[in-house]
Amino acid sequence: MPRVVLIRGDGTGPELAEALKTVFAAISPPVELVECEAGSEWWSRHGGNSMIPPETWEAIKSSDACFKSPTTTPPDPKAPRSVAVSIRQEMDLYANVRPIKTFKGAESPLSQIFGPFDFVCVREATEGLYSGIEYRLTDDVSVALRKITRRSSERVARWAFRLAREKGWNKVIAVTKRNILKVSDGVFWEAVENVAKEFPGIEYEEYYIDNMSQQLVKNPNRFNQNVILSTNLFMDVLSELAAGLVGNIGMVYAANIGDRYAMFEPAHGSAPKYKGMDRVNPTATILSGAWMLKYLGLHKYGEAVESATEEVIAEKKDVTVDMGGTAKTSEMAAAIARRAASLLS
Known part of the structure; x- marks a missing residue:
């Protein structure tokens, strides 16, 4: 069973991690999720020369892929380099790939x-x-x-x-x-x-x-x-x-790919001013999670999540405010989760 590190991140990152977990719980892909900490919030509590704790590095290096929720990178010259840059360089993830795609309904x-x-x-x-x-x-x-x-x-x-x-x-x-x-x-x-x-x-x-x-x-x-x-x-x-x-960066999902490892992430930042408000768009998070499943060879699960996401967006009933809806992050994720599970049944 593939082992995946899930970095919960900063700001709205933990809420988006929960959105992805909601989808995964509904479709039950055969993956082991290992939740880890990293980011400026962890660093502000613990200090040091990295925003990634040693135990998270150990988990990454013993896993098959990594999913990184958004993390905050402070502009302080004394702060360590960002979580994303650190993982890209350490794991030699040389290709950052961002599809730019218009979704029907958005x-x-x-x-x-x-x-x-x-x-x-x-x-x-x-x-x-x-x-x-x-x-x-x-x-x-x-x-x-x-x-x-x-x-x-x-x-x-x-x-x-x-x-x-x-x-x-x-x-x-x-x-x-x-x-x-x-x-x-x-x-x-x-x-x-x-x-x-x-x-x-x-x-x-x-x-x-x-x-x-x-x-x-x-x-x-x-x-x-x-x-x-x-x-x-x-x-x-x-x-x-x-x-x-394509509307906003909440729609843009990303992968960081090397020859032997990959990290997946939404392309956007941690939006700390919205932390705890359950209102940010989970599209990029969920689609990058779907891409990760396909990278791991779990194509039917990844394709079901992609199709479910596109269908929910097209219907415009359970989408977040930036797409003209009223749904919360968790509500949109739940709608995608139900649709993906239905497609797999």
């Missing part, structure tokens, strides 16, 4: 203009400006290093091209700022060109980050059935922008 203003959206953002997740190499040289001068390697660039590019091929799509968009970051983005672009030779049926094109930001607002439908690939910081920003195309 159409955004832009999707009503341009039609439904369907593309995927792929982000190199272990280096770049998130490498954590920063120094304060004097009171007035600080430096951050942007580390880009051929190895990391090639493997995430290969992941993006392979995903396009699996989906039957024929284009990968690589986003750089190579006219300014000539050396570091030069390495990334060379890697994309090298990997593209392995996939002769798939086109590839380069956009600069500033133009790409404009085009995602001005002509977003041109990127449907594309995989959009970039470095760590650039794609972190672009995928948040893309979330606005």
